[in-house]
Amino acid sequence: MQRSEMLESLKSDEYDLLIVGGGATGAGIALDAAGRGLKVALVEQNDFSEGTSSRSSKLVHGGVRYLEAAVKRFDLEQLRLVYEGLLERRRFLNNAPHLSRRLALMSPIYRLWQIPYLWVGLILYDLLSLGRGLGASGFMSAKHTLAKVPFLNRSRLTGGVQYFDGQFNDARMVIALVHEAMRSGARCLNHCEVTRINRDGHEIAGASVKDRLSGENFEIKARTLVNATGPFCDLFRSLDGAAKPLLQTSSGVHIVLDRHKYPPPEVGLLISETEDDRVLFLLPWEDHCLVGTTDLPAQITESPCATTGEVEYLLRHLGTLLDPPPQREDIRACWSGLRPLVQDPETKGSSQLRRDFLIKEEQGLFSIAGGKWTSYRRMAEKLVDRVTAVRKLKPLPCRTKRQPITGLPAGVVLKPLAKQTLDVAHLQNFYGEAASLVAEMTAEAEGRLHPEFPYLQAEVLFAVRYEFACKPLDVLTRRLPLALLDYQATLDALPLTVQIMTAEMGWDEELAFAMLEETRRRLHRESLAELS
Numbered sequence: 001m002q003r004s005e006m007l008e009s010l011k012s013d014e015y016d017l018l019i020v021g022g023g024a025t026g027a028g029i030a031l032d033a034a035g036r037g038l039k040v041a042l043v044e045q046n047d048f049s050e051g052t053s054s055r056s057s058k059l060v061h062g063g064v065r066y067l068e069a070a071v072k073r074f075d076l077e078q079l080r081l082v083y084e085g086l087l088e089r090r091r092f093l094n095n096a097p098h099l100s101r102r103l104a105l106m107s108p109i110y111r112l113w114q115i116p117y118l119w120v121g122l123i124l125y126d127l128l129s130l131g132r133g134l135g136a137s138g139f140m141s142a143k144h145t146l147a148k149v150p151f152l153n154r155s156r157l158t159g160g161v162q163y164f165d166g167q168f169n170d171a172r173m174v175i176a177l178v179h180e181a182m183r184s185g186a187r188c189l190n191h192c193e194v195t196r197i198n199r200d201g202h203e204i205a206g207a208s209v210k211d212r213l214s215g216e217n218f219e220i221k222a223r224t225l226v227n228a229t230g231p232f233c234d235l236f237r238s239l240d241g242a243a244k245p246l247l248q249t250s251s252g253v254h255i256v257l258d259r260h261k262y263p264p265p266e267v268g269l270l271i272s273e274t275e276d277d278r279v280l281f282l283l284p285w286e287d288h289c290l291v292g293t294t295d296l297p298a299q300i301t302e303s304p305c306a307t308t309g310e311v312e313y314l315l316r317h318l319g320t321l322l323d324p325p326p327q328r329e330d331i332r333a334c335w336s337g338l339r340p341l342v343q344d345p346e347t348k349g350s351s352q353l354r355r356d357f358l359i360k361e362e363q364g365l366f367s368i369a370g371g372k373w374t375s376y377r378r379m380a381e382k383l384v385d386r387v388t389a390v391r392k393l394k395p396l397p398c399r400t401k402r403q404p405i406t407g408l409p410a411g412v413v414l415k416p417l418a419k420q421t422l423d424v425a426h427l428q429n430f431y432g433e434a435a436s437l438v439a440e441m442t443a444e445a446e447g448r449l450h451p452e453f454p455y456l457q458a459e460v461l462f463a464v465r466y467e468f469a470c471k472p473l474d475v476l477t478r479r480l481p482l483a484l485l486d487y488q489a490t491l492d493a494l495p496l497t498v499q500i501m502t503a504e505m506g507w508d509e510e511l512a513f514a515m516l517e518e519t520r521r522r523l524h525r526e527s528l529a530e531l532s
């Protein structure tokens, strides 16, 4: 469905549910609710997943570190969260196999007493998955550990304990969820901001919306509003006069290292000793080494940026772990995301806050906040259960526990993928069954976007035609993760991307130039050079 058709439908129809926010939470709810027979609309002020949902560590996990906290404080509630996380981890990997995979992780060990401590903890992690585990944890010698991560500092290394979690493509998962929701009848549109909540007396009547691309204002009629705005949850509630905040936000920064010096390791690393009692991850991701993350109280903003202090924190910890220690010039990209954390008056530091979610109803406005990516499905199910119970609706049963997330655009005809020509693994991992459609488009746009990356010019076409990409960074950050991997390569690929988009979208020269300049400014603002 074209953007103009989608807009018409949003303006003219009346919806059971209007979801505000197109991240993991909003897209998950759209899929659940549409699958249960509700009439659903979703709007996102920026691009789908442009908020926290494309800036995660990309792990599908039950939460090893929450398990440690649960055991240390004998906290059964926290233990339940880990158990549920592990259950959702299994469902996630089953339902979206092309976008997710099993990932081996290892915790390096420097003191002998850590071996039983970590190993027993990880065995408990395996046990809690109750037969839905991804492989048994085990001890690895120092020699074996170094073979898997050659740039690990070998001094004092005693060995490592290996365990398994999942890894996934977060931004593409949101697009896939949006496609699935739309195939079940939902209407979803990006670059549309809700500016006002409309009530008829006390009853929700819908919302006023601004199309940020055209500047047009219009209204969407809906009987129930779902606030799935992540870190913006309290800001959105304040449109309706709510005052008492539900959330605290903290920023999490990732850096990506130069792959020539630090090639992606065979296993991910979990570093369980930091100066502020947290854990860090060093992960193989898209043929690069991804390191994260920090956890500091943060202001809410649409484009969070890393600070010098946060990058130095990561480099300082890597300094003792890796040989040679990485320097600032070894960083190819860095980016920041905001965690929406549920307020808990009993905890102090944000790393100690529970990663559970809450649902709050305020006269027809349902706010959902907190949680983690791994739990998006369960959060959506609970929210739709609650809405339908309060609204006395009679929905179909929830289908998402075993619903494949193919991410296929509606109405496309598939052909088998020819194996000989392209990077088949990349296309299948990104597009699943739709890989053949992208391959076909290479007849219209041949070649790669950048010589050092597998991403194709045809993927820009595909992103515009089938994946709702409207701006260069919709393509270069979220349909493809280039801007999260390499700042300079993104600048290099930008003119070609704008050229392809210009031809496809019919931009005039002035608009094409404006897009190019706006993107350069945005990239520069978020780049390492601009760290404050």
Ligand SMILES: Cc1cc2nc3c(=O)[nH]c(=O)nc-3n(C[C@H](O)[C@H](O)[C@H](O)COP(=O)(O)OP(=O)(O)OC[C@H]3O[C@@H](n4cnc5c(N)ncnc54)[C@H](O)[C@@H]3O)c2cc1C
Binding pocket: 020, 021, 022, 023, 024, 025, 026, 043, 044, 045, 046, 047, 048, 049, 050, 051, 052, 053, 054, 055, 056, 057, 058, 059, 060, 061, 192, 193, 194, 195, 228, 229, 230, 231, 232, 236, 251, 252, 253, 292, 293, 337, 338, 339, 340, 369, 370, 371, 372, 373, 374, 375
């Ligand atoms: C650094 C970091 C690492 C993480 N790593 C992991 C991990 O490895 N595994 C895991 O399971 N979880 C992880 N998480 C948690 C996970 O990423 C989040 O829980 C999840 O992405 C939150 O999704 P969301 O949809 O609630 O919020 P968001 O993705 O932020 O979506 C909310 C959307 O609402 C939109 N919006 C706001 N106001 C309006 C408005 N007025 N009109 C229209 N739209 C609006 C915003 O633009 C935004 O796109 C991580 C989080 C962070 C910060």
